[in-house]
Amino acid sequence: MKKLILATAALAFSASFAMADTVRMGTEGAYPPYNFINDAGEVDGFERELGDELCKRAELKCEWVTNDWDSIIPNLVSGNYDTIIAGMSITPERDEVIDFTQEYIPGSPSAYVAMADGVDLKGGVIAAQTATIQAGYVASSGATLVEFASADETIAAVRNGEADAVLADKDYLAPIVAESGGELKFVGDDVIIGAGVGMGVRESDTELKGKMDAAISSMKADGTLNAMIKKWFGEDAATFE
Template sequence: MKKLVLGMSALALSASMTMAMDVVRMGTEGAYPPWNFINDAGEVDGFERELGDELCKRAELTCEWVTNEWDSIIPNLVSGNYDTIIAGMSITDERDEVIDFTQNYTLPDPSAYLAMSMDVDVSSGVIAAQTGTIQAAFIAESGATLVEFATPEETIAAVRNGEADAVLADKSYLSPIAAEDGQLVMLEQSEMIGGGVGMGVRESDGELKAKFDAAIQSMKDDGSLNALITKWEIGETFE
């Protein structure tokens, strides 16, 4: 009887652990519309919220949303504060040395320059970018002077107050800002950097990565991913 009780206890523990593993904490920034942002109700919203909820449904996972500042978003994934990064993060070789990525759920989005004047020389000017982004790395290697800020809002403020000549960021992020602010203009020059955006997971979480890979592929196959990309005006759709 004692062995039976122990066996039943072990089965119960195993079941509870399996259930716990099915609760996936989705880490995002919540400050980069239309990719992810906090709405008026105080909830995570945007393209990646809608995408992430659908991916979790298809993968049969229960998901919870967690916000984290961008500059520590990878270290806090590795340390276990959440289980994925779904935050407009471009797939790069440098990041892939620390974490794993799913297949991309968007194609590379052109990076654009936003400035107060069309006369800005981005090759020799002072260019703002968010810390830890592919845009910051690009500027650092371009010969221009890089000024980095913790949040995307601060990069825009730097242009408005004259601290920077322009900001380089995803075109999908900058376009609505340019449309709403008549003092800011999008320069004609753009940059194609990065390898598309994917979900980040810990290197030890191969099973979780495989589940999200399958879910992303199913959305590509049935056209629902392209529909979301078009709805949120993120960039080019998959062929």
């Protein structure tokens, strides 16, 4: 009976999307330059610009919804929005729960940031955001993992001495390091974890996935996506060939 109820709910979500021209884009709003809330209180950043362009090409109307990272997948599955576009790396574990479009950012490195050189990255205390690929990596590395609900809190933990270093996406950390006036620095080697970043959708929403895949492909083909990546992440950012 439970499986029947879940299947019925999934069909209802899929049908509701098929009858609508509006797609609710779920993001965190707290992970610049991927996504953040600007001074006007609106979702901004690379993924806002990207999402609006994808919706335009797919002939859909975007509505933006913010959600805390640690519950972003459950709230997609339960129907609170139709996509996750929030710097989410494609992993086999996540792919068992939701589906993904093709990647819209190539696989990019994670990095450690600390207040000083010489931090013990394998045996020290390392901060990471909850439910991220970086948290999983730290947990298996031998270091002591301390998890925080938001990325901002991981940086604060390093600054106030709760953690020796933080592990996060290098694209996220780079502007923070640059603006710290030498207070923060990259330490150790970059770490490659997982694949690229894609848009998450419910497994039942095959029509929506197809439209977004086609839109991403068209942006790759005409160079628009690479230009957008360089605009938000810098000229040295990894792009699509």
